[in-house]
Amino acid sequence: MHLSGPLSGKWTATSLGLLSILSTVISPAAAVKEHDFKKCNQSGFCSRNRAYADHALAASSWTSPYTILPESGAFKDGQYQATILKTINDNGDTVRLPLTISFLESGTARVTVDEEKRQKGEIKLRHNSKARKERYNEAEQWVVVGGLELDKKAKVDSKDKTQFTVKYGPTSNFEAVVKFSPFSIDFRRDGASQIKFNDQGLLNVEHWRAKVEKAPEPEPEKKEGDEENKEGEQKDEEKKEEPQGPDESTFWEETFGGNTDSKPRGPESVGLDISFVGFEHVYGIPSHASSLSLKQTRGGEGNYEEPYRLYNADVFEYILDSPMTLYGSIPFLQAHRKGSSVGVFWLNAAETWVDVTKAKDSKNPLALGIGAKTSTHTHWMSESGLLDVFVFLGPTPKDLTTKYAELTGTTAMPQEFAIGYHQCRWNYVSDDDVKDVDRKMDKFKMPYDVIWLDIEYTDDKKYFTWDAHTFKDPIGMGEQLASHGRQLVTIIDPHIKNVENYPVVAELKSKDLAVKNKEGNIFEGWCWPGSSHWIDAFNPKAREWWATLFKYTAFKGTMENTWTWNDMNEPSVFNGPEVTMPKDNLHDGNWEHRDVHNLNGMTFHNATFHALKSRKPGELRRPFVLTRAFFAGSQRVGAMWTGDNTAEWGHLQASIPMLLSQGISGFPFSGADVGGFFGNPDKDLLTRWYQAGIFYPFLRAHAHIDARRREPYLMGEPYNTIIAGALRLRYSLLPSWYTAFHQAHVDGTPIIKPMFYTHPSEEGGLAIDDQLFVGNTGLLAKPITEQGKESADIWIPDNEVYYDYFTYNTVPTSKGKTVTVDAPLHKIPLLMRGGHIFARRDRPRRSSTLMKWDDYTLVVTVGRDGKHAEGDLYVDDGDSYDFEKGQYINRKFVFDGSAKSIVSTDLEGRDTKSIKEGDWLKKMKGVSVDKIIVVGAPSGLFAGKKEVKVESEGKTWTAFVEYNAPEGGRAAFAVIRNVAAPVGADWKIDLS
Ligand SMILES: *[C@@H]1O[C@H](CO)[C@@H](O)[C@H](O)[C@H]1NC(C)=O
Numbered sequence: 001m002h003l004s005g006p007l008s009g010k011w012t013a014t015s016l017g018l019l020s021i022l023s024t025v026i027s028p029a030a031a032v033k034e035h036d037f038k039k040c041n042q043s044g045f046c047s048r049n050r051a052y053a054d055h056a057l058a059a060s061s062w063t064s065p066y067t068i069l070p071e072s073g074a075f076k077d078g079q080y081q082a083t084i085l086k087t088i089n090d091n092g093d094t095v096r097l098p099l100t101i102s103f104l105e106s107g108t109a110r111v112t113v114d115e116e117k118r119q120k121g122e123i124k125l126r127h128n129s130k131a132r133k134e135r136y137n138e139a140e141q142w143v144v145v146g147g148l149e150l151d152k153k154a155k156v157d158s159k160d161k162t163q164f165t166v167k168y169g170p171t172s173n174f175e176a177v178v179k180f181s182p183f184s185i186d187f188r189r190d191g192a193s194q195i196k197f198n199d200q201g202l203l204n205v206e207h208w209r210a211k212v213e214k215a216p217e218p219e220p221e222k223k224e225g226d227e228e229n230k231e232g233e234q235k236d237e238e239k240k241e242e243p244q245g246p247d248e249s250t251f252w253e254e255t256f257g258g259n260t261d262s263k264p265r266g267p268e269s270v271g272l273d274i275s276f277v278g279f280e281h282v283y284g285i286p287s288h289a290s291s292l293s294l295k296q297t298r299g300g301e302g303n304y305e306e307p308y309r310l311y312n313a314d315v316f317e318y319i320l321d322s323p324m325t326l327y328g329s330i331p332f333l334q335a336h337r338k339g340s341s342v343g344v345f346w347l348n349a350a351e352t353w354v355d356v357t358k359a360k361d362s363k364n365p366l367a368l369g370i371g372a373k374t375s376t377h378t379h380w381m382s383e384s385g386l387l388d389v390f391v392f393l394g395p396t397p398k399d400l401t402t403k404y405a406e407l408t409g410t411t412a413m414p415q416e417f418a419i420g421y422h423q424c425r426w427n428y429v430s431d432d433d434v435k436d437v438d439r440k441m442d443k444f445k446m447p448y449d450v451i452w453l454d455i456e457y458t459d460d461k462k463y464f465t466w467d468a469h470t471f472k473d474p475i476g477m478g479e480q481l482a483s484h485g486r487q488l489v490t491i492i493d494p495h496i497k498n499v500e501n502y503p504v505v506a507e508l509k510s511k512d513l514a515v516k517n518k519e520g521n522i523f524e525g526w527c528w529p530g531s532s533h534w535i536d537a538f539n540p541k542a543r544e545w546w547a548t549l550f551k552y553t554a555f556k557g558t559m560e561n562t563w564t565w566n567d568m569n570e571p572s573v574f575n576g577p578e579v580t581m582p583k584d585n586l587h588d589g590n591w592e593h594r595d596v597h598n599l600n601g602m603t604f605h606n607a608t609f610h611a612l613k614s615r616k617p618g619e620l621r622r623p624f625v626l627t628r629a630f631f632a633g634s635q636r637v638g639a640m641w642t643g644d645n646t647a648e649w650g651h652l653q654a655s656i657p658m659l660l661s662q663g664i665s666g667f668p669f670s671g672a673d674v675g676g677f678f679g680n681p682d683k684d685l686l687t688r689w690y691q692a693g694i695f696y697p698f699l700r701a702h703a704h705i706d707a708r709r710r711e712p713y714l715m716g717e718p719y720n721t722i723i724a725g726a727l728r729l730r731y732s733l734l735p736s737w738y739t740a741f742h743q744a745h746v747d748g749t750p751i752i753k754p755m756f757y758t759h760p761s762e763e764g765g766l767a768i769d770d771q772l773f774v775g776n777t778g779l780l781a782k783p784i785t786e787q788g789k790e791s792a793d794i795w796i797p798d799n800e801v802y803y804d805y806f807t808y809n810t811v812p813t814s815k816g817k818t819v820t821v822d823a824p825l826h827k828i829p830l831l832m833r834g835g836h837i838f839a840r841r842d843r844p845r846r847s848s849t850l851m852k853w854d855d856y857t858l859v860v861t862v863g864r865d866g867k868h869a870e871g872d873l874y875v876d877d878g879d880s881y882d883f884e885k886g887q888y889i890n891r892k893f894v895f896d897g898s899a900k901s902i903v904s905t906d907l908e909g910r911d912t913k914s915i916k917e918g919d920w921l922k923k924m925k926g927v928s929v930d931k932i933i934v935v936g937a938p939s940g941l942f943a944g945k946k947e948v949k950v951e952s953e954g955k956t957w958t959a960f961v962e963y964n965a966p967e968g969g970r971a972a973f974a975v976i977r978n979v980a981a982p983v984g985a986d987w988k989i990d991l992s
């Protein structure tokens with residue numbers, strides 16, 4: 001959460017003390033002040049790179065000054081190494097930039113450009129700064145967990161004086177055409193260009209230079225002699241296009257909003273244009289409150305003026321439809337069109353901006369624009385570090401998510417409770433308050449799993465303590481929750497209160513584990529507790545120490561059902577530049593904060609994840625940690641949410657594309673605050689938000705301290721019943737959600753999927769971002785996000801049959817058409833695509849934990865051909881790591897109208913009988929698939945039938961059938977009861 005709004009009477013005396021100090025640095029604004037955050041032209045390196053681009057693109061023949069020294073190049077074992085020379089002035093002086101192009105076994109290519117280290121003393125750091133003198137090169141260490149094996153089969157296919165071509169990829173159908181002068185790369189698949197580097201000549205590696213203190217002088221005049229060396233003909237043009245020197249005013253110091261960044265290394269940004277040939281749509285680079293398909297950023301009707309920015313920041317009450325940075329960053333961008341999906345992952349943790357433009361390719365004048373394809377050009381700019389880019393050539397959306405996951409890891413298998421409903425507010429004010437909410441949720445029959453405590457539970461914002469007056473008996477509170485299988489989450493932030501008699505801060509200081517300022521002394525800034533220090537989770541010793549604080553014996557009052565929320569980890573520093581840390585702060589290894597800013601939140605989140613894993617010796621349970629800040633790789637350790645949104649319809653609407661974008665970008669365990677954090681939603685909005693929220697992978701309601709209480713049971717009728725119904729729908733579908741999470745864990749598949757992902761060939765769906773598929777269930781949801789709207793227009797991606805989830809009505813539609821379905825307040829627009837089988841647990845319970853041993857219902861939605869449906873179900877104990885040792889159930893269900901059967905087999909073809917069963921698997925023997933609902937039941941198989949035979953493990957028994965013929969718009973359906981087929985075993989239902 002973030003401070004805002006008029007100061008309410010709820011502040012304690014001490015925090016009011018803080019607030020009066022803070023009021024000079026934060027305006028108690030009603031909405032984010034855009035001017036609190038930089039525009040590109042207020043960021044030195046961004047404006048220099050944009051100016052460079054403007055110059056290059058305006059020139060009729062611009063030549064990029066980067067050239068590979070061909071004799072420096074060597075190709076060996078799937079890797080090309082060479083030196084790029086950058087010509088830095090008219091005298092032909094150059095700097096040397098080592099280039100590495102790696103071709104990986106996965107078919108991914110990686111291009112890295114570094115800068116040769118200077119001789120000692122050649123570059124003088126200012127302020128006697130302790131900052132490192134090489135470019136930051138450790139992002140890989142935090143982000144990449146695999147997939148770096150070189151493809152030894154990649155080979156140079158052809159080579160001449162100007163360029164060479166490498167053939168690589170799983171079937172050698174990928175090519176990289178590397179040009180020497182100017183340096184560029186054309187990545188092709190099956191002979192066709194897909195991605196081009198430096199095609200527009202915007203490559204810009206700002207080399208290190210010594211600071212020259214010089215008196216301002218007039219523009220140097222060009223000497224005739226300079227031109228003589230150059231080839232004759234273009235003389236005049238070249239003169240015209242000679243780059244104006246970059247604006248040097250922010251080379252060595254930069255000031256914004258009263259904060260001055262001393263820049264000990266001077267200018268050191270990296271920039272590159274990456275073109276997507278023939279692609280009109282690009283996606284990804286979350287988090288932005290923007291559309292899924294990214295907009296153009298260089299002005300024009302309907303476009304942004306500003307590049308998409310990636311600089312993790314506490315942008316509370318963020319504005320919508322904006323490329324402004326938010327709390328987390330994933331610099332993974334993908335391009336998609338019919339027949340091709342490709343992408344790039346820009347591995348750089350410094351502040352980054354990305355310009356997006358689209359243009360018709362009209363290079364062939366004879367084409368006169370007819371049939372000219374649109375291409376998307378992106379321009380990437382990072383403040384420091386290496387230029388390090390991974391290139392994915394697809395060809396499918398799934399290839400991209402899988403290959404990206406190989407590099408950065410997949411979603412951790414969650415605690416099963418974590419995909420249930422989370423009840424949060426700033427703040428539940430006492431342990432009695434928590435217990436009361438817990439009882440009321442039961443009273444109103446609203447399932448939930450987790451209740452949350454924001455900062456006020458602490459003793460004066462000292463983490464790892466409790467306010468002794470309001471939380472007298474945390475264990476008693478925890479035990480009441482545990483009695484219904486429920487959990488508690490408490491907030492723990494990275495800022496540690498700087499105060500006497502607080503052992504945590506005393507240790508942080510004495511062990512020297514905090515982030516330092518530019519002088520190398522402990523950094524002090526302001527956050528919730530007032531004066532604070534920040535743990536430096538880049539330091540392995542700091543992470544070890546952090547783990548000791550979470551032990552049950554250390555953080556008294558916590559128990560097995562207590563988990564953690566990491567907020568403010570961008571980090572948020574109330575009196576810092578752009579509400580974060582000064583860039584010249586120093587982290588472990590004396591890297592500047594500038595270099596690692598976007599990694600900061602992930603290292604802290606990860607430190608907490610590992611801390612929860614070691615709370616008690618021998619306790620091997622999956623942690624649950626929610627984070628606000630994140631980077632590529634954060635998916636490995638927990639969930640994220642989209643930060644401090646607002647109780648407005650627009651924010652509800654924005655949540656869907658934002659979460660879809662998270663999903664395709666490798667971090668699908670994501671949610672937005674249900675109800676909106678700031679403000680007071682009216683009852684319709686809150687109800688619709690619950691109906692949408694049940695399709696968020698992470699489902700949590702949250703509210704600001706100044707917002708009125710809005711626990712869902714407070715809404716009165718009919719809202720209570722409608723919200724309870726939505727929550728129960730989520731709970732009944734938990735088995736399918738968990739299965740989708742498992743898929744994400746296995747190979748990085750998104751949990752909720754946009755249309756372009758499931759139907760990549762349908763051009764009509766490429767820009768649709770307000771409807772989604774859940775996992776592989778075929779469930780197609782289109783949440784209502786507009787006030788007063790009582791119907792939904794759902795775009796249908798194919799010619800399958802679609803059934804209404806609740807009525808089994810067949811939706812009259814066909815591929816590419818939009819169908820309007822009724823959606824009065826109590827109705828969630830939700831369709832079932834034919835051809836799927838998904839699992840539910842239909843018995844209403846108070847929490848997911850209490851559903852652990854419940855039987856399953858399968859829903860079979862028969863495809864248009866009347867013959868086929870299939871689906872899967874993954875189950876494990878939802879808590880331990882035993883699933884890594886085979887202790888899980890993974891079924892494939894097939895309905896086959898020709899063979900007249902419904903069959904369950906092991907999805908991986910394992911011989912399940914040979915698995916040594918632990919306690920959980922043993923107990924699951926008593927859990928069955930007990931009911932099967934066949935929607936679109938063919939009359940030939942079901943009409944007139946009263947019973948069917950079930951066979952499993954050599955035994956045969958009878959289940960009962962009830963067939964309902966089609967009626968009105970409703971499809972035929974059959975219900976098979978008393979199936980009693982063990983969920984973990986092979987079984988078959990004979991429909992003959
Ligand atoms: C910076 O850009 C904004 C638009 O994004 C513009 O309004 C402003 O005038 C620019 N400022 C300068 C100094 O160029």
Ligand SMILES: *[C@@H]1O[C@H](CO)[C@@H](O)[C@H](O)[C@H]1NC(C)=O
Nearest residue numbers: 142143543602603606607610
């Ligand atoms: C996470 O923490 C573990 C244990 O301290 C460490 O090995 C790993 O490098 C950390 N990773 C990140 C991304 O912080």
